[in-house]
Amino acid sequence: MSTLDTTTSRPLAEGTFEDRVGAATQAAYRIRHHALNMGEVQGQGYVGQALGAADILATVYTSQLTFRAGEPDWEGRDRFLLSTGHYAIGHYAALAEAGIIPVGELESYGSDDSRLPMSGMSTYTPGMEISGGSLGHGLSIAVGTVLGLRHQGSGARVFNFLSDGELDEGSTWEAAMGAHHHQLGNLTAMVDINALQADGRTDTVLRTEPLTEKWQAFGWYVQRVDGNNTAALLEAFDNAAANAKPHGQPSVILCDTKVGRGVPLLEDREKAHFMRIEEHEWQLCRDQLSNGYERTAL
Numbered sequence: 001m002s003t004l005d006t007t008t009s010r011p012l013a014e015g016t017f018e019d020r021v022g023a024a025t026q027a028a029y030r031i032r033h034h035a036l037n038m039g040e041v042q043g044q045g046y047v048g049q050a051l052g053a054a055d056i057l058a059t060v061y062t063s064q065l066t067f068r069a070g071e072p073d074w075e076g077r078d079r080f081l082l083s084t085g086h087y088a089i090g091h092y093a094a095l096a097e098a099g100i101i102p103v104g105e106l107e108s109y110g111s112d113d114s115r116l117p118m119s120g121m122s123t124y125t126p127g128m129e130i131s132g133g134s135l136g137h138g139l140s141i142a143v144g145t146v147l148g149l150r151h152q153g154s155g156a157r158v159f160n161f162l163s164d165g166e167l168d169e170g171s172t173w174e175a176a177m178g179a180h181h182h183q184l185g186n187l188t189a190m191v192d193i194n195a196l197q198a199d200g201r202t203d204t205v206l207r208t209e210p211l212t213e214k215w216q217a218f219g220w221y222v223q224r225v226d227g228n229n230t231a232a233l234l235e236a237f238d239n240a241a242a243n244a245k246p247h248g249q250p251s252v253i254l255c256d257t258k259v260g261r262g263v264p265l266l267e268d269r270e271k272a273h274f275m276r277i278e279e280h281e282w283q284l285c286r287d288q289l290s291n292g293y294e295r296t297a298l
């Protein structure tokens with residue numbers, strides 16, 4: 001992601017499997033770093049989700065999506081649909097890493113007149129395909145998008161990022177049935193299973209497990225991975241890519257993640273859904289992030 005080509009469609013990250021894991025790991029670190037800087041401007045935000053989902057976002061943007069950074073509406077692009085509007089902070093960081101929005105713009109996150117509102121909105125931000133704050137609708141929109149692309153004869157793939165809270169919604173499961181019924185083989189969903197929702201732990205709000213068996217029963221190709229392990233993620237997304245075809249089984253990757261991942265100070269914080277972080281803590285967070293990254297890179 002460091003050398004950005006903004007005019008032609010981006011080739012997928014090249015090199016060996018290890019090279020591609022390295023590219024995703026570095027991008028994930030920078031996404032986390034951006035998210036801390038963005039959160040600091042307002043003193044709060046959905047920072048924990050960005051840290052937890054950084055490895056998923058980095059893997060998809062470095063290794064899976066075809067797009068033109070300088071032409072975000074290019075017709076041939078793969079679509080990345082963020083259902084969970086509040087995860088926009090992480091998505092903006094990924095869009096900046098991908099060269100679709102300038103890194104310097106990130107600090108406007110959540111400010112008046114910014115193109116980067118706290119909840120993702122398609123009319124505000126290049127690369128934000130849908131307005132996803134009303135949870136449980138992203139997968140239905142993804143199903144419609146794949147059907148529309150099929151109708152146009154396009155082979156573009158559609159990715160939908162969901163949270164585990166969205167699995168409480170009946171509309172998500174209706175969409176899952178529709179995707180199987182229409183054999184939407186170009187659809188790949190990923191679920192950030194951080195075991196948390198606004199109201200508390202997911203298993204106390206609504207027990208949705210066993211998720212692998214549920215998605216399988218709905219006719220999907222299911223993989224469950226450590227969502228904070230870029231090698232495991234890359235392998236799963238490569239498997240999904242190998243499985244993708246215009247008519248076939250839709251794919252879902254269930255990603256177990258940890259809120260605040262990479263910053264120990266935030267990993268065990270109570271009320272992690274919307275974090276308030278004290279002024280003096282932001283630099284500590286950045287230090288913890290870079291220390292951890294250096295340790296794993298050794």
Ligand SMILES: Cc1ncc(C[n+]2csc(CCOP(=O)(O)OP(=O)(O)O)c2C)c(N)n1
Pocket residue numbers: 049084086133134135136163164165166194196197198199272273
């Ligand atoms: C249809 C709908 N119902 C309720 C909400 C309010 N809401 C916003 S975030 C959230 C939590 C959803 O769970 P999840 O996305 O897993 O939370 P997180 O992991 O980010 O804590 C809720 C209920 C909403 N945005 N949309």
Ligand SMILES: [Mg+2]
Pocket residue numbers: 163164165192193194195196197
């Ligand atoms: Mg959650």
